[in-house]
Amino acid sequence: MTTYVEQSGLKVAAELHDFISEKALPGTGVAAEAFWSGLAELIHGKGPRNRELLSIREDIQAKIDSWHRDHRGQSHDADAYTAFLREIGYLVPEGEPFEIETENVDPEIASTPGPQLVVPVMNARYALNAVNARWGSLYDALYGTDAMGDLPAGREYDAARGARVIDWAKGFLDEAAPLFSGSHRDVVGYRIVQGGLEAEILNDQDFRAADATRKATDEAPSGEAPIATHSIALADPTQLLGWQGDADAPTAILLQNNGLKIELRIDRNHQIGSSDKAGVADVVLESAVSTIMDCEDSVAAVDAEDKVLAYSNWLGLMRGDLEESVTKNGKTFTRAMNPDRVYNAPQGDVTVKGRSLMLVRNVGHLMTNPAVLDRDGNEAGEGLLDAMITTLCAMHDLQREGGNSVHGSVYVVKPKMHGPDEVAFASEIFDHVEDALGLPRHTVKLGIMDEERRTSANLMECIRAAKHRVAFINTGFLDRTGDEMHTSMEAGPMLRKGAMKSTLWIKSYEDRNVDIGLACGLKGTAQIGKGMWAMPDLMADMLDQKIGHLEQGATCAWVPSPTAATLHATHYHKLNVLDRQAELAAGGARGKLGDLLTIPVHNGENWSDAEITAELENNAQGILGYVVRWVDQGVGCSKVPDIHDVGLMEDRATCRISSQHMANWLHHGVVTRDQVEQVLQRMAIKVDEQNANDPEYIPMAPGYDTIAYKAAQELVYEGTAQPSGYTEPVLHKRRLELKAVS
Numbered sequence: 001m002t003t004y005v006e007q008s009g010l011k012v013a014a015e016l017h018d019f020i021s022e023k024a025l026p027g028t029g030v031a032a033e034a035f036w037s038g039l040a041e042l043i044h045g046k047g048p049r050n051r052e053l054l055s056i057r058e059d060i061q062a063k064i065d066s067w068h069r070d071h072r073g074q075s076h077d078a079d080a081y082t083a084f085l086r087e088i089g090y091l092v093p094e095g096e097p098f099e100i101e102t103e104n105v106d107p108e109i110a111s112t113p114g115p116q117l118v119v120p121v122m123n124a125r126y127a128l129n130a131v132n133a134r135w136g137s138l139y140d141a142l143y144g145t146d147a148m149g150d151l152p153a154g155r156e157y158d159a160a161r162g163a164r165v166i167d168w169a170k171g172f173l174d175e176a177a178p179l180f181s182g183s184h185r186d187v188v189g190y191r192i193v194q195g196g197l198e199a200e201i202l203n204d205q206d207f208r209a210a211d212a213t214r215k216a217t218d219e220a221p222s223g224e225a226p227i228a229t230h231s232i233a234l235a236d237p238t239q240l241l242g243w244q245g246d247a248d249a250p251t252a253i254l255l256q257n258n259g260l261k262i263e264l265r266i267d268r269n270h271q272i273g274s275s276d277k278a279g280v281a282d283v284v285l286e287s288a289v290s291t292i293m294d295c296e297d298s299v300a301a302v303d304a305e306d307k308v309l310a311y312s313n314w315l316g317l318m319r320g321d322l323e324e325s326v327t328k329n330g331k332t333f334t335r336a337m338n339p340d341r342v343y344n345a346p347q348g349d350v351t352v353k354g355r356s357l358m359l360v361r362n363v364g365h366l367m368t369n370p371a372v373l374d375r376d377g378n379e380a381g382e383g384l385l386d387a388m389i390t391t392l393c394a395m396h397d398l399q400r401e402g403g404n405s406v407h408g409s410v411y412v413v414k415p416k417m418h419g420p421d422e423v424a425f426a427s428e429i430f431d432h433v434e435d436a437l438g439l440p441r442h443t444v445k446l447g448i449m450d451e452e453r454r455t456s457a458n459l460m461e462c463i464r465a466a467k468h469r470v471a472f473i474n475t476g477f478l479d480r481t482g483d484e485m486h487t488s489m490e491a492g493p494m495l496r497k498g499a500m501k502s503t504l505w506i507k508s509y510e511d512r513n514v515d516i517g518l519a520c521g522l523k524g525t526a527q528i529g530k531g532m533w534a535m536p537d538l539m540a541d542m543l544d545q546k547i548g549h550l551e552q553g554a555t556c557a558w559v560p561s562p563t564a565a566t567l568h569a570t571h572y573h574k575l576n577v578l579d580r581q582a583e584l585a586a587g588g589a590r591g592k593l594g595d596l597l598t599i600p601v602h603n604g605e606n607w608s609d610a611e612i613t614a615e616l617e618n619n620a621q622g623i624l625g626y627v628v629r630w631v632d633q634g635v636g637c638s639k640v641p642d643i644h645d646v647g648l649m650e651d652r653a654t655c656r657i658s659s660q661h662m663a664n665w666l667h668h669g670v671v672t673r674d675q676v677e678q679v680l681q682r683m684a685i686k687v688d689e690q691n692a693n694d695p696e697y698i699p700m701a702p703g704y705d706t707i708a709y710k711a712a713q714e715l716v717y718e719g720t721a722q723p724s725g726y727t728e729p730v731l732h733k734r735r736l737e738l739k740a741v742s
C-alpha cells in the first residue's frame with residue numbers, strides 16, 4: 001500500500017515526497033512551497049490538455065482504421081489516401097521556411113559529431129559507466145569483441161591477437177592523424193619539440209633517398225654511417241592539442257581529428273607498452289560524446305519506488321556525486337564519475353571533458369503513474385512528473401562549475417510525440433516548469449524523437465513548434481516501425497519484420513529527417529541523430545554498416561554500450577559529417593512525403609509455412625525473453641538471444657514491433673490463435689532454458705499461466721487495441737500485479 005502525503009492539493013507518495021524535500025530541493029534555491037504548487041498547477045493545468053491530445057490520437061486512429069476497412073479489396077489510391085489524411089488533420093499544412101533559434105547549446109550537441117550512448121538510468125552501475133564512456137580504449141574494444149572478425153579464444157592474453165589490435169589501431173592513426181610521411185606503425189618514440197609532435201622513425205638508406213622532406217634529428221654528415229632515427233611531424237601539426245608528462249618523454253599525447261580527440265597513452269613499463277616499439281600502451285578515443293540517461297523505454301518504472309530510483313540516479317549524475325560499489329572479476333571497487341583531463345600545451349594547460357554530455361529521456365505523453373495523485377484521485381501524467389522533477393534535479397548542475405552543461409542548459413529528450421500539437425504541448429510544459437523553478441526561458445532544450453508516423457509526416461511543423469528549444473531530432477526507427485504497423489493495422493498483413501529495412505517508407509523517413517533538419521537550420525546548433533545499433537555483440541557488422549548513418553548526414557547515432565561507442569567513434573574520424581551535411585544540403589531534399597506514406601503491407605506473395613513459423617517464433621521469442629525480465633525482475637532493457645542465438649537488444653520499442661506484428665498477422669488471418677498459442681508455448685520453453693542459470697527466474701512452462709506469460713499473451717491478443725500499439729499499459733499493469741503479490 002502506498003502511503004501518500006497531502007501537498008498543494010496533490011497526494012504524493014511518501015518516498016517521492018521525501019526524495020524531493022530532502023534530496024532534490026536543497027541547494028537549488030527553490031522553496032518547497034513553490035515546487036509543490038508549481039507541480040500541482042502543472043498537473044491540474046496541463047493534465048486536461050494531455051488527455052485531450054491522447055483522445056485526438058485515438059480519434060485519428062479510428063478514422064484511419066475505418067478508411068482502410070472501407071477500401072479493403074480495392075487497389076490503394078495514394079492520392080485519395082493523402083487527401084483523406086489532410087482532411088482529418090493527420091497531415092497539417094506546411095508553413096514558411098524558418099530556422100531554429102535555440103541558444104546556449106553545448107558543443108557536444110551543436111558542433112561535435114560523435115556517438116550517442118543510451119543507458120537505463122535506473123542502473124547506477126551502467127549509468128556511471130556510460131557517463132565515463134566519453135573516453136574508451138580502442139585496444140580493449142578491438143581485443144574483446146568480434147570487431148576484427150573473430151572473438152578472443154580464451155581468458156589469457158593472446159599476443160598474436162594483441163599484435164593484430166595494435167596493427168589495426170595504428171592503421172587507424174595513419175588515417176585519422178597521419179604523419180607527414182611514413183606510418184605510426186614504424187614509430188619508435190614520440191616527443192614534443194617546440195610545441196610540435198615529432199615521431200621518431202628508424203632510418204633506412206632507401207627512406208633517406210626517397211624522402212628529402214623529412215627532418216633528421218641526428219643527421220650524419222654525408223658518406224658516414226646511416227643515422228639511427230629521424231623525426232617526422234604530423235601531416236597537419238595543428239592536430240596536436242596537448243600532452244602529459246615531459247616533452248621529451250610524454251606519457252600521453254592528445255590529438256584531434258574532425259572535432260574528436262584521440263589520446264596515445266605511452267608507458268614503456270606497461271604490459272602492452274613494453275613490447276611496443278613506441279611504448280604505446282593504448283589508443284584511447286573520445287567515444288560517447290553525449291549520453292542519454294533513459295527514464296523511458298529501457299527502464300521498468302511503474303510506481304513511486306521505481307521513479308525515486310530513476311530520479312535519485314539522475315540527481316547524483318547532475319550533482320556529480322553518484323557512486324556505486326561494483327564487484328567485477330572477484331574485486332570490489334567504487335565506481336564514480338571521472339574527472340576532466342588536463343594536458344600541457346604550448347599556450348598553457350588544456351582541459352578537456354572527462355565525462356559524456358548527459359541528456360535525460362523523459363517518458364512521453366501517454367502514461368500516468370501512481371507516485372502522485374491529482375485532486376480527483378487520478379494518477380498524474382508521468383511525463384508531467386518527469387518534466388518537473390528531472391529539471392529540478394538538473395538545477396544542481398546549473399549551479400556548479402565544470403559540471404555537465406557549460407552553457408547552462410538542461411537537455412530533455414521527449415519521445416513518442418504524435419505531430420506538432422504534441423510537440424507544442426511539450427514545449428509549454430517546459431515553459432511552466434521553468435516559471436515554477438525560476439529558470440530563464442528556454443533553459444530546457446528539447447530532443448524530439450521522430451519516431452511516430454504523424455511526427456515524421458509533419459516534421460517541419462514539429463520542429464517549428466519548439467524552435468527555441470530544439471537541440472536534436474532523432475530517427476527512433478524502432479518505435480517508428482511499431483507505429484507504422486499500428487497506424488495501418490487495418491490496411492492488411494504487414495511485410496515480414498526483416499523486410500521493413502528495405503521499404504520505401506523507411507528510406508524516405510531517414511532521408512527526410514535529415515533534409516528537414518538541415519532546412520530548419522539544425523546544422524551547427526542541434527543534433528540530427530540516427531537510431532540504435534540493436535545487436536550489441538556484432539561489432540564487426542556495426543563497424544561495417546554504421547558509417548552509413550554518417551553518410552546519411554547524421555551528426556550522432558545511438559550505440560548500446562561504451563565499447564560500441566568507441567568503435568563507432570572511428571567512423572567520425574573517417575568521414576567529416578559537417579562536410580557531408582553541406583554536400584547534402586547543396587544537393588536538395590531527397591525524401592518524398594509520398595514515399596513516406598506508402599504502407600508496408602505484403603504484396604500478395606505466398607509465404608511458406610516455414611517462413612510463417614520462423615516469423616512467429618522470432619517475434620514470440622523476443623517478446624517472451626523481454627517480458628520475463630521486465631515483469632518479473634523490473635529490468636527494462638535486456639539482451640535476448642534470437643532464434644539464431646544472436647543476442648539482440650530488446651526494449652519496449654522492439655517489443656512494440658514484435659507484438660504489433662503478431663497482432664497484425666493474427667488480425668488478418670495469416671495465422672490462427674491456436675498457431676500463435678502453440679508458438680508462444682514452444683518459445684516459452686526455449687526462454688526458460690535460456691534463463692535456467694538465473695536463480696531469480698520464474699519459469700513459464702509447463703503451466704503457461706505466470707504473470708509474465710499472460711503479459712506476452714495480452715500484448716499479442718490485445719495488440720490491435722493498445723494505444724498506438726504501445727506496450728507500456730500492459731507491462732505496467734502486469735509489473736504492478738507482480739509487485740503486489742510478491
Ligand SMILES: CC(=O)SCCNC(=O)CCNC(=O)[C@H](O)C(C)(C)COP(=O)(O)OP(=O)(O)OC[C@H]1O[C@@H](n2cnc3c(N)ncnc32)[C@H](O)[C@@H]1OP(=O)(O)O
Nearest residue numbers: 118119126129130297298478532560561637638639649653
Ligand atoms: C529503441 C530505443 O529506445 S534504444 C534505447 C534504449 N536502449 C538502451 O538504452 C540500450 C542500453 N544497453 C543496455 O542496456 C545493455 O547494453 C544491454 C541490456 C543491451 C546488454 O546488457 P548486458 O547483457 O548486461 O551487457 P554485457 O554483459 O555485454 O556488458 C555489461 C557491461 O557493459 C556495460 N554496459 C552495457 N551497456 C551499457 C550502457 N548502455 N552504458 C554503460 N555501460 C554499459 C556494463 O556497465 C557492464 O560493464 P561493468 O561490468 O563494468 O559494469
Ligand SMILES: O=CC(=O)O
Nearest residue numbers: 476477478479653
Ligand atoms: O527510441 C528509439 C527507437 O528507435 O524507438
Ligand SMILES: [Mg+2]
Nearest residue numbers: 451476479653
Ligand atoms: Mg523509441
